[in-house]
Amino acid sequence: MIDLLRTSRRTLAGALVAGAVVYAANFAAGQSPAVAPAALAEGGAVTPVDVDEIVGTPLERALATIRPENIFADLSFIASDEMHGRDTPSPELLIAARYIRARLQRLGFQPGGPLGSYFYEYQLAHSPLAIDRCEATWTATDGTTATLQAGRDYFFASVGDAGDLVTSGDLVFCGYGRRADFPDNARGKWALCVDNGKGRGQRSRTASQAGVAGLITFPAHDYEGESYTERFGGVMSMLERGRVSWPGGREPREIFPSLFMTRERGLALLDAAGRPPGAAEDWMPEQGAELGVNLEERRSLATQGGMATLENVCGFWPGKDPERSKEVVILSAHYDHVGVSGDDIYNGADDNGTGTCGLLALAEALATYGPLDRSVLLIWVSGEEKGLLGSKAWAENPWLPEGCKPVANINIDMIGRNDPTQILYTPTEKLEQYYNDLAQVLERHAASEGFTNLGSADDYYHRSDQASFETLGIPVMFLFADVHEDYHQPSDTVEKIDTDKVARVTRLVLRMLVDIDDEAIER
Ligand SMILES: [Zn+2]
Structure with a gap:
């Protein structure tokens, strides 16, 4: 039975509580609840029926083969x-x-x-994302380089993020990612922002409208929300399984690359961009600063x-x-x-x-x-x-x-x-x-x-x-x-x-x- 509200299963489940009351009432009225055949409930065997020994019309003989024990055995597998x-x-x-x-x-x-x-x-x-083949490599002007793994070092936040995509560009620091935080020189480049726990979807939309190539967000020093692993775990597993749909539907929308990086990996980027040793926890580059780091992000689908x-x-x-x-x-x-x-x-x-x-x-x-x-x-x-x-x-x-x-x-x-x-x-x-x-x-x-x-x-x-x-x-x-x-x-x-x-x-x-x-x- 298909769920009318497939995207919000639990909402419908709530609406079904009334049905549960009726169900309970039936039992109260003396109808016995479902009971598995005793032998099978303990993993026992069923004595097979020899249909040749059933006397009756062909229909009666056929009806006699339809037995709760057999259904229970099949169901216990399925x-x-x-x-x-x-x-x-x-x-x-x-x-x-x-x-x-x-x-x-x-x-x-x-x-x-x-x-x-x-x-x-x-x-x-069907567009499942091959998470293990999704990576991002950054290289700083001093030659420092690192390759980051999706699902461990950074995460995606939307089920619409599955696709075959390569995004490459220099990093520009864009503060908290508010409208005024995206300078002109960030166009066509990666915007690196810190996340104070506010306005996730808004930041992504604003960044896209500002014409940047992509957005990288990592938790600010005072970020108090859920860890990114927890926060994006559900989306990552949905991306990995992929959605299925009737073929030939509407064209997939263009993906705006948005990566949510762990604070540790974000700080490593700041280090490569010249964060002074022993800098305070809340140290940030200047608004609009070119960080001297180039990053290439690659993602690919698991299906041809x-x-x-x-x-x-x-x-x-x-x-x-x-x-x-x-x-x-x-x-x-x-x-x-x-x-x-x-x-x-x-x-x-x-x-x-x-x-x-x-x-x-x-x-x-x-x-x-x-x-x-x-x-x-x-x-x-x-x-x-x-x-x-x-x-x-x-x-x-x-x-x-x-x-x-x-x-x-x-x-x-x-x-x-x-x-x-x-x-x-x-x-x-x-x-x-x-x-x-x-x-x-x-x-x-x-x-x-x-x-x-x-x-x-x-x-x-x-x-x-x-x-x-x-x-x-x-x-x-x-x-x-x-x-x-x-x-x-x-x-x-x-x-x-x-x-x-x-x-x-x-x-x-x-x-x-x-x-x-x-x-x-x-x-
Ligand atoms: Zn169903």
């Missing part, structure tokens, strides 16, 4: 700390994709992507051309009817989450470990059921938390086996929390322009899986991947168990997940899939 919150992009997202692929291969699914691959690849703009390749994982389950098998129902869940922030790991057990593992359970159920008349594409999309980007990429350039076309989408995202008897869905009748047959199919089967309490998720219609698939002009349905106090928090962890509920939502999707198999699905 949402483990070691998966580092499955950020888009990240090494752990690649691992999650390969975990899913292994399951599809074992269950006999066909590759659902181009060129016989289970991966549908797409490109996003600022692009990253991402994967949606696709498993194809061919239908058996000669005609109808060309119609494909898309079952989707996003497998990415929001990664880490400092030492905090955002496990994303509910968002969307539950949908990810629910779809894995559906794969197993389909393998037991055998082919339907229609074909099914299981698709685990990435980039959801960055703006539904993986599903958008697929919808803008769909890939299905020759002659096939998509006819419907059912998407699951965050299906493992809150009232065990409640499930939300969208579009409901109130969302007239999107309303379709799938709502009635859902209503027909919800009670069979214990969902006696159906609610509207219309407010979330545009906040998960069904919104992308809808652009194909097909009927879509989104199943969702609502937000909670752990939404987009490091506390969205496995032990809070009601795996029985995840299993029941998953079974509901299977019932819907089988029910619609022999009828047209209309919008």
Whole structure:
């Protein structure tokens, strides 16, 4: 589920406290909280079910394979700390994709992507800064020289500072960096300023307007703010991870070089510029003084051309009817989450470990059921938390086996929390322009899986991947168990997940899939 206020997660979390109260009230009303299957909670094994021994219809046999214990086992991998919150992009997202692929291969699914691959690849703009290759070298007229390392000797202060850039020039001392502090002779050169803890953004803007080539700031003797390491640590790690976005967006703005140097390194520059030995702590060169020091700053991106390749994982389950098998129902869940922030790991057990593992359970159920008349594409999309980007990429350039076309989408995202008897869905009748047959199919089967309490998720219609698939002009349905106090928090962890509920939502999707198999699905 994408955060509406992605830049200020914590603000939204605050707004969700009301939801937390409802959640607590449900427990007070006697509903039991989520409990992990006892054996697994202690790391035990599950006794496998021999599906050949299950008596019943193909549907009953398939439903029987969707088990909370199996979902718990998968979820314990997908949402483990070691998966580092499955950020888009990240090494752990690649691992999650390969975990899913292994399951599809074992269950006999066909590759659902181009060129016989289970991966549908797409490109996003991605500009991580190679911090270890960002350096600044200064040389004084007396031949003294030093090379400084970004992240240790100096820092960047803005997430917009990533780029391939070389800036070179002489240093001019410009005091505190107030408007009147930039003399004419500083134009096209580095302005060296001291930081008294006031007006950081202002100083940078003023310097840029004054026409200097760049700004170097270091703490004044009486600076009392946070140390630069602390103050800029968050920005530096964001720069290193890089932002992803839809390619071909607006041109990146021009970077005004602004370096925040440690006091120690700043004083070394003053020494090279002739600071007298034993000078007072607050000694400063004259305003506008040429310091006789030349500095070259180099920074570079970690990616070639600022692009990253991402994967949606696709498993194809061919239908058996000669005609109808060309119609494909898309079952989707996003497998990415929001990664880490400092030492905090955002496990994303509910968002969307539950949908990810629910779809894995559906794969197993389909393998037991055998082919339907229609074909099914299981698709685990990435980039959801960055703006539904993986599903958008697929919808803008769909890939299905020759002659096939998509006819419907059912998407699951965050299906493992809150009232065990409640499930939300969208579009409901109130969302007239999107309303379709799938709502009635859902209503027909919800009670069979214990969902006696159906609610509207219309407010979330545009906040998960069904919104992308809808652009194909097909009927879509989104199943969702609502937000909670752990939404987009490091506390969205496995032990809070009601795996029985995840299993029941998953079974509901299977019932819907089988029910619609022999009828047209209309919008
Ligand atoms: Zn989310």
